[in-house]
Amino acid sequence: MRHLLSAADLSRETAIALLDSAEVMAETADRPHKKLPALRGRTIVNLFFEDSTRTRISFEAAQKRLSADVINFAAKGSSVSKGESLKDTAQTLTAMGVDAVVIRHGSSGAPHLLANRGWIDVPVVNAGDGTHEHPTQALLDAFTLRRRVYGHDSRCRGLDGLRVAIVGDVSHSRVARSNAWLLTTLGATVTLVGPPTLLPHDRSAFPVNFATNLDDVLRESPDAVMMLRIQKERMHSAFFPNEREFGLTWGLTAERFAAMSPHTLVMHPGPMNRGLEICSVAADSPQSTILDQVANGVFVRMAVMFAVLTGNEDV
Numbered sequence: 001m002r003h004l005l006s007a008a009d010l011s012r013e014t015a016i017a018l019l020d021s022a023e024v025m026a027e028t029a030d031r032p033h034k035k036l037p038a039l040r041g042r043t044i045v046n047l048f049f050e051d052s053t054r055t056r057i058s059f060e061a062a063q064k065r066l067s068a069d070v071i072n073f074a075a076k077g078s079s080v081s082k083g084e085s086l087k088d089t090a091q092t093l094t095a096m097g098v099d100a101v102v103i104r105h106g107s108s109g110a111p112h113l114l115a116n117r118g119w120i121d122v123p124v125v126n127a128g129d130g131t132h133e134h135p136t137q138a139l140l141d142a143f144t145l146r147r148r149v150y151g152h153d154s155r156c157r158g159l160d161g162l163r164v165a166i167v168g169d170v171s172h173s174r175v176a177r178s179n180a181w182l183l184t185t186l187g188a189t190v191t192l193v194g195p196p197t198l199l200p201h202d203r204s205a206f207p208v209n210f211a212t213n214l215d216d217v218l219r220e221s222p223d224a225v226m227m228l229r230i231q232k233e234r235m236h237s238a239f240f241p242n243e244r245e246f247g248l249t250w251g252l253t254a255e256r257f258a259a260m261s262p263h264t265l266v267m268h269p270g271p272m273n274r275g276l277e278i279c280s281v282a283a284d285s286p287q288s289t290i291l292d293q294v295a296n297g298v299f300v301r302m303a304v305m306f307a308v309l310t311g312n313e314d315v
């Protein structure tokens, strides 16, 4: 695998190979010495043009566990604020001998520009681009689901027959988009649920079901319900009357959670707006996978960095 730009590009075989590689990486986490020498001598730059807590730290932890040298770049405080372009920023950094670039950017398609325009000649990993895609998040969500359902015996498996509801601010969510593609590729049935104003306009573009009534969807006892953050920073007009009404209609409230099947897993990519799209009772319950998702993110990103930097044909 040369780059990881989008979950929509991943074949079932490649996705399963990455998840299996992440399982191997996870085995190292219980050792007293967690570090593997796999990427010793390689330099990776993490280019973050948008705010991030878990994704940025997770990539850095993954790269360090594989013994890579890591350079962290935040647009704030850099020459980007003097007007330097993405192309010049990336070329400047790769001229310093960087072997791979991880990029998060507010503009959809920025990682594709870096990878496909010939500006730089190193692997590019998309850590979230605008409202477009967040492929490593979808991989860690798939990994988490697979482990919860099949336990440690999950190798070589997809997510065949599982039903997953992705709920809330779908239209601004790169997490929803990447999961819609990846979970479907792995054999799950995905339903996107939210107010009509926050569901994609062109529904034929996605291989999923759509619904507006969350209670109807939950009554069907899906295997997992993935709650999305309301992305106020991407909303330039009113998509729903007010937060209270949104929470009551499309949030995982305490009442809804109490009525829900005890077998439905509760997922959230973080950061959470507690009390808006998800209540604390649900987020902190044994049904919640939220901290597993964070932990698994490191293993999945180790697998991705290893795959793009070693050019392993299998993954």
Ligand code: NCD
Residues within 6 Å of the ligand: 054, 055, 128, 134, 137, 174, 175, 228, 229, 231, 269, 270, 271
């Ligand atoms: C998501 C993101 O940045 O796209 N967070 C994450 O990476 N864990 C989701 C969000 O910001 O709501």
